[in-house]
Ligand code: NAD
């Protein structure tokens with residue numbers, strides 16, 4: 001692997017910190033990796049501590065009200081600092097040859113795009129960028145020559161075993177099933193945010209943990225896979241695999257099925273994108289299949305997990321519907337975390353938003369959005385509708 005200049009967007013989060021861990025391990029091996037920029041939402045203390053360790057040239061937080069706190073926390077270190085949404089975009093636009101896009105939610109779209117637009121290699125964890133604007137993100141990369149490397153473990157797995165796209169019959173995305181895989185609907189109805197966040201196999205940020213509990217995460221991943229690999233919905237399948245060892249499978253025309261396996265640790269896909277097309281040596285847990293024992297698979301229960309079907313329907317309806325689904329889900333997850341709605345209401349709210357928008361504001365979902373402004377308008381409309389419905393449910 002050659003010397004690299006990297007930036008990390010969402011550096012203080014779960015993926016961000018795993019990225020830092022990989023970089024520090026490779027630096028300890030003598031690899032020359034310079035950090036150009038790091039960015040976060042509002043965690044000033046977290047980003048300042050990372051700045052001391054990584055010595056980046058530029059540090060950004062999105063929360064403008066914390067500009068002075070950031071300066072104070074950086075405390076005279078020789079690094080440029082800035083706050084506000086523009087600062088996060090600047091972090092992405094600065095000259096790093098590899099950018100980790102790991103901001104959670106649509107909040108990550110503009111910075112992900114800024115890195116893509118200047119033709120960087122962009123490791124994308126921020127799946128919501130794909131869910132809300134898949135075709136436009138893909139077009140932007142084609143225009144600039146940016147290389148997009150998927151970080152999401154399933155998509156990274158598919159990327160690694162996708163050898164001959166024209167001969168692919170089907171792709172199966174695996175799902176752990178989340179904390180409620182075998183829970184009753186009664187248990188799920190009463191689930192608290194803490195229970196929904198207690199993922200059996202992965203330690204992740206709150207939003208994706210709740211998405212994993214509803215299986216909306218898998219739904220967003222269907223959409224992500226469709227746009228990343230240019231596959232129609234009918235050639236994408238979901239299979240529940242509670243051990244999270246097989247990260248996805250690609251089925252070929254001759255009956256061969258190539259699976260990717262690894263211990264469930266995000267440092268593995270992150271290291272893959274950082275070293276690609278080479279491979280790095282990282283101290284992630286090694287797979288010991290004799291110890292793991294049985295690997296089991298089952299079909300997802302669409303009755304208890306309606307989010308999966310909602311996402312599939314949105315994918316089939318087109319990119320506008322996917323954008324609305326993603327936005328409504330962000331509002332629904334936030335409302336659940338705030339105690340405003342119950343766990344099962346998350347998918348119910350998303351379904352209701354899609355129905356209302358399709359009927360009224362969007363005049364159908366057939367046409368693709370032609371610009372990012374149009375994407376933002378759909379995103380905002382879906383958020384507004386979701387908030388209004390959730391407020392109505394509370395009273
Ligand atoms: P997280 O909540 O742990 O971290 C989110 C990061 O984004 C933090 O650094 C936060 O400060 C930053 N952020 C939040 N709002 C921001 C804003 N408006 N502007 C700038 N920065 C902002 O989340 P995570 O689990 O690390 O997930 C990050 C992304 O990666 C998500 O899109 C998630 O779906 C995806 N992903 C995560 C995992 C995982 O294992 N955690 C796996 C696959 C994909």
Ligand code: MG
Pocket residue numbers: 152153154221
């Ligand atoms: Mg995933």
